[in-house]
Amino acid sequence: MNATQDKAAEPTGNVKVTRQDWLDAALAALLKSGVEGVKIQPLGVQLQVSRSSFYWYFTSRKDLLRALLEHWQRTNTAAIVAMAERPAQTITEAVGNVFRCVINPALFDTRLDFAIRDWARRAPDVRAVLQASEAERLEALRAMFARFGCPELEAIARARILYYMQIGYDDAQLNEPMEARNRLVPSYLIGFTGQAPLQSEVDALIAYARAVDAGENPK
CATH class of the missing domain: 1.10.357 (Tetracycline Repressor; domain 2)
Incomplete structure (x- = not known):
């Protein structure tokens, strides 16, 4: 397991949702609005977490799209x-x-x-x-x-x-x-x-x- 995986495996602080929660929200957005609808800030609002939660699991929007x-x-x-x-x-x-x-x-x-x-x-x-x-x-x-x-x-x-x-x-x-x-x-x-x-x-x-x-x- 690399350092990124170690970090993702042990969320702390204001991290309230899992990587799968972000991925599920992104999938729902993709199905509803296409790839243009997959945006970090609206997904964070939907999940009621800050952007820092996203960056705990993904390095960028491109990383999320790759997932x-x-x-x-x-x-x-x-x-x-x-x-x-x-x-x-x-x-x-x-x-x-x-x-x-x-x-x-x-x-x-x-x-x-x-x-x-x-x-x-x-x-x-x-x-x-x-x-x-x-x-x-x-x-x-x-x-x-x-x-x-x-x-x-x-x-x-x-x-x-x-x-x-x-x-x-x-x-x-x-x-x-x-x-x-x-x-x-x-x-x-x-x-x-x-x-x-x-x-x-x-x-x-x-x-x-x-x-x-x-x-x-x-x-």
């Missing part, structure tokens, strides 16, 4: 990679695992993904981070399809179809009821994989979606 990007990578990007690598008996089950990721906002925060994309349009350094994360996501999906016997070019194409369709689907903001999406699950799996799913896979995925819709956080 936001790291949080996004540890959550959204890591979730897609983990679900693509999750053990499965069939390719339809594997794609169903990826569906679980985007169904559950506790795993993948769609609003945060679009906030990062909006930020990246105006910041070349953030755009580079976004591109690297997207390459990591696509590689995980390509490897998933390859694991089940897809030839190289087909695996690349199917990974892109699955990934970019999901991004476009979320961007369209259809706001359709969960049951409407559930009725299409078997056809979606056929479309993405070229194979008919087992009924048990469909049932498990629909049960997962219903649990999320009911406010639960299933595994």
